[in-house]
Amino acid sequence: MLMSLIETLRGFVNVYEGYNSFPEIFLPISTLLGEVVRQDNIPGALQDNIRDVYDWNMECSSFVKGRDYxxxxxxxxxxxxxxxxxxxxxxxxxxxxxxxxxxxxxxxxxxxxxxxxxxxxxxxxxxxxxxxxxxxxxxxxxxxxxxxx
Missing domain, CATH: 1.20.5 (Single alpha-helices involved in coiled-coils or other helix-helix interfaces)
Known part of the structure; x- marks a missing residue:
């Protein structure tokens, strides 16, 4: 069930990453994902997927409009x-x-x-x-x- 949730979140991140309000929309989710990533009792593959979505979300949240990356x-x-x-x-x-x-x-x-x-x-x-x-x-x-x- 958690894997399905992570895949759904990945889809939302793909859809909404182009919006200027993306960081504000996904900030609460990023906070929760950060807490889940720090858990030790999560299987490795699932933890990798969670970390992947969390890192991608953090990269997009720190996006500065007008800056050339x-x-x-x-x-x-x-x-x-x-x-x-x-x-x-x-x-x-x-x-x-x-x-x-x-x-x-x-x-x-x-x-x-x-x-x-x-x-x-x-x-x-x-x-x-x-x-x-x-x-x-x-x-x-x-x-x-x-x-x-």
Whole structure:
């Protein structure tokens, strides 16, 4: 029965070892397994299985997120540099987006100003033409004769 329990625990450890909360979830079980491992009256094969699950559980419980456990220093350094490059690239992309947004706003402001000037100029020209048309129709302009209605 104890062997079945140990195998079930091994399955749970396999399933949940990837979660960040793994150490907190299995801390009470690890404590109990530690007590059972210290018992002398347990058969050798069963004690080896218990010790195996306990050691594996303790290794996973002492896992620190962000730390690189790779024994190959060169590969570890390469991963670290690759991660730093990705981080810098994301930062640069963010800065470019901010710069683009700023440039867009400046161009939009200039475009609006030009549009307002054009509208004002168009309005003045139209007002002048309407004034001329009114003067012509009222007889102020022409061959010197007043128009009669």
């Amino acid at each position: 790779d024994p190959d220093r060169e590969r570890s350094e390469k991963k670290k540099l690759h991660k730093q490059i990705k981080s810098e690239a994301k930062g640069a992309a963010h800065e470019l987006r901010k710069d683009n947004q700023f440039l867009f706003e400046v161009k939009e402001r200039v475009r609006r100003l030009i549009e307002e000037e054009r509208t004002e100029k168009y309005g003045k020209a139209r007002a002048f033409l309407q004034e001329q048309e009114h003067a012509f129709k009222s007889g102020q302009l022409g061959k010197g004769k007043k128009r009669r209605r």
